[in-house]
Amino acid sequence: MLRVVMSRLIVAVLVAVTVAVVGFSLLRLSGDLAAELAGEGATPAEIESARVKHGLDRPLPVQFARWSIDLASGDLGRSLFSGEPVADMIRTRLPVTLKLAVYALLVSIGLGIPLGMIAAMHPRSWIDRLSLVTAVLGQAVPSFWLALVLIVVFGVMLRWTPISGSDTAAHFILPTVTLAASSLPGLMRLTRSGMLDALATDYVRTARAKGLAERTLVAVHALPNALLPVLALAAVQLGTLLGGSVIVESVFALDGIGLLAYRSILRGDFPVVQSLLIFVALAYTALTLLADIANAIIDPRIRLG
């Protein structure tokens, strides 16, 4: 098990370093940073002094080393527009995105796992077909479009929910539904196929043969095995939701890191964009690593293998 965990850890660290290099290059490729820092209408002399002041005249490897040290100590630079430290901008908006991602994940798990289980226990029943139709639609409906349709129907025609902003819990209803629609199908179908596999195993057949009640059979023997990959997927999807909330947050004007990223991209505020990309990538890497380690600990085939 230690070997599995160690190799995953090494890959995770390598990925983190690569992502930092990619982020660094994005900022350098986006234009002349010194000119941006000096501000609009700066004279060539002012641009040069900004270049020296921020160390942008040094060789790239030196710049990268300095920048990585700052990054590791939590200094993500400043916004080109507001001058605000990027770390603060992210910190104030992160709770909104986290809340949204966790709500969406809870909805997907709360609906996806039971639906997937029932679908597997009654193949070809109406609920199985319903879960298939939901999955097909969930994968085909663009989330920006679903968001707009929900706004028109529930926000404007029925007036049940607010349609933009992040002030109250009610503001999160439509964004949560939109985001959950994208993560639900995967969780549901994986639960279904995991359950089908588990129900077809020898140990379940044995348990059934000795007369175990169907409920105990499912709860004790089939479900735990079916859910292992589902939980791993859920951890990965939390990472995906963090990065995937750009569209949902911008349609609903939800002031999280997704909207911050979108606005910063539109106005060319690359220090912010770069930091957010790195942040989301690191969060995703950490979550997948955790899922791998948890799997290695829980699954005896890996633990003892």
Place this chain on the structure above:
Amino acid sequence: MSDEPIPEPRWRIRLRRTLRHGGFMAGAVILALAVLLAVFAPLLAPHDPYAQDLSRRLLPPAWDAAGGWVHPLGTDHLGRDYLSRLILGSRVSLAVGFAATLIAGVVGSTLGLLGGYFGGRVDAVVMYVIATRLSLPGILTALALLSVVKGSLTAVIAVLGFLLWDRFALVVRSATQQVRSQDYVAAAVAVGSTQARILRRDVLPNIMSPLIVVVTLEMAAAILAEASLSFLGLGVPPPTASWGLLVSEGRSFMFFKPYLIVLPGTLIIVLVIAINMLGDGLRDLASPIDSGEP
């Protein structure tokens, strides 16, 4: 002379199975219609999709009492014929769908083949490259890249092509690992085939069916991604008609004219579902002929 009936040729069995597969046929027919629509868009569009006429802005569609058949779906906020723009939009979706998938397929399959076939260190490098790609959030990375290189159809295709290859790599890698342990690969090695020849002649043909299913999945993903990027204003730039861009343009009027967002959205959904059905059908049809019905 025996009375045994002559066995039906395999291609005919295959053809009959294909024609009988409802999902596959529905998907194939819809995709074929979409391709025809895209190819003949200039002939089918009743008006020039770029011709603006500010005196004829936001004309109602034919089903509205005030509407007429000159512009069956009315006009947009710049007085352009909406039906013509919808028809033209199929071109962007399909161009991105095919081209980005082609790039992604070449990149991902190459990585997957190398990792799956050679294993060891090569595989470790491939897995690391895949892990790095997976860690980068798709839409966010695409938006950031497109804001640097400035959106155009080519840029969208290139960016999506280089972002959507991960599933190709993973599927091809594990399929190759399975094929690699087969006797015919060992036989090819024994008769002295070169590595390149083995990969081309023995491995590639045998991983085709999972590969084709991934092609359909990624084509659907590319079409959705292009629509999202164009909706957010960093994909295909106006005045080109993309279904995502049409939704974005219709957004300001969606409370009075909901069809302005319903129509392009529905076209995206129908196209994506058709491609997914085609993929599911291909997976069913790729299973061995002798199992199941004749």
